[in-house]
Amino acid sequence: MSNGLMYISDMGLVDANKKEEGMQDYKAVMEFIGQKEREERLNRICSLIKRPYTIQAQKPHTGFLYISDNMTDIKNIIIPARDLTKPKIVLTAHYDNFPGSLGYNDNASGISALLSIQEIIPDNCEIVFTDYEEKGALGASLYLEKSEEGSILFNINLDIISIGEYIFQEKYSQYKYSIKTPEADKFYSCQNIPCNDSHAFSCASVSSILIISNNHDDEYSLVNNVWHYQHNGVYDNNLDKLSEKSIDKVVSLTLEIIKINS
Numbered sequence: 073m074s075n076g077l078m079y080i081s082d083m084g085l086v087d088a089n090k091k092e093e094g095m096q097d098y099k100a101v102m103e104f105i106g107q108k109e110r111e112e113r114l115n116r117i118c119s120l121i122k123r124p125y126t127i128q129a130q131k132p133h134t135g136f137l138y139i140s141d142n143m144t145d146i147k148n149i150i151i152p153a154r155d156l157t158k159p160k161i162v163l164t165a166h167y168d169n170f171p172g173s174l175g176y177n178d179n180a181s182g183i184s185a186l187l188s189i190q191e192i193i194p195d196n197c198e199i200v201f202t203d204y205e206e207k208g209a210l211g212a213s214l215y216l217e218k219s220e221e222g223s224i225l226f227n228i229n230l231d232i233i234s235i236g237e238y239i240f241q242e243k244y245s246q247y248k249y250s251i252k253t254p255e256a257d258k259f260y261s262c263q264n265i266p267c268n269d270s271h272a273f274s275c276a277s278v279s280s281i282l283i284i285s286n287n288h289d290d291e292y293s294l295v296n297n298v299w300h301y302q303h304n305g306v307y308d309n310n311l312d313k314l315s316e317k318s319i320d321k322v323v324s325l326t327l328e329i330i331k332i333n334s
Contacts, residue, residue: 098234098316101184105167107174110203113167117149117201120187125151128218132210146203148211155195159225161330162198164212164269166205166231174309179205181314182230185323193327194334196225205231205269212272226251227273227280228329232298233322234314235307236287240294243281244274251281252332258325262291266298283325285318 105116118125128148149167153160165182169175186199193199202211216224226249233239240262243251253259265282273280286294297307307313 097188098181098184098319099311099314101187102176102180102234102314103311105183106169106176106180110168113169113175114147114149117167117183117187121149121151122191123151125149128215130214132204132214146210146214148203148215149201150215151190151199153196153198158196159223160196160198161194161333162200162215162224162227162273163193163326164200164202164227164229166202166211166269168202168204168206168211170206170308176311177234177308177314178232179230181232181234181319185230185233185319185326188323189327194330196334197330202269209267209269209272212269213275216272216276216278224273224278225249226333227270227278228326229268229270229273229280229282230322230326231268231282231284233283233285234316234318235285235297237315237318237321238286238289239318239321239325240284240286240291241281242270242284243279244270245277245279248277249279251279251329253281254325254328254332260286260289260291262294265295281329283322285315285322 101120105113108116128150129145131145163186165186166179167183170178183201186201190199200215202209202215204210205212238260239258240260241253242262242265262284265284268282270280270282284294284298286297288294
């Protein structure tokens with residue numbers, strides 16, 4: 073990692089140069105916010121935020137998918153961009169869990185990655201921890217509904233990023249803004265990843281890139297892993313099977329994408 077990057081450690085920040093090999097900080101955060109009820113996860117994420125933030129809350133309406141009468145308010149956590157004079161790069165990771173899952177890889181891994189860079193991203197970057205992704209990207213839909221047209225340059229969506237060290241990308245709505253990415257040998261391409269927050273951005277005509285990891289280098293096993301391993305406890309309920317090096321690699325790629333598009 074580049075010099076100066078800050079990590080979460082023991083629920084505080086430490087300099088990257090003092091961090092021991094093994095990158096235990098990501099797993100500490102994943103354990104801290106995983107396996108908790110939704111409201112407790114929200115509170116714990118907020119306790120790790122080192123910048124001003126807001127909670128965006130609203131009951132879902134008929135414009136969203138998969139709503140039900142007993143569904144509680146959608147609650148997104150937003151760390152606003154400091155510079156609102158130009159279009160934002162929006163970084164997202166959902167914080168809700170699939171039913172019955174402890175949510176370590178899906179998606180405390182993405183949350184831990186964004187928390188680690190919250191203080192070093194450029195001023196036109198905004199972080200959003202989205203709610204109810206597993207219910208049809210409801211949190212992302214709410215965020216986009218409340219965003220002014222033209223205020224978002226593009227979205228980087230981190231989801232399921234701590235299995236293996238093969239990093240995949242799927243791009244959406246590139247006709248609106250063509251997201252520049254690092255050289256091909258750092259990324260594998262994939263298509264048709266099941267419903268995720270990038271779909272919501274695409275439906276709003278906002279360019280998005282989904283970043284996801286896998287323990288094999290082919291997209292067929294990736295889709296299979298998403299469906300058959302993430303949501304049945306094989307990986308999502310076992311921290312020992314997850315790779316902090318994978319998260320670290322995704323963090324580096326995320327910062328590189330921001331840099332080459334700025």
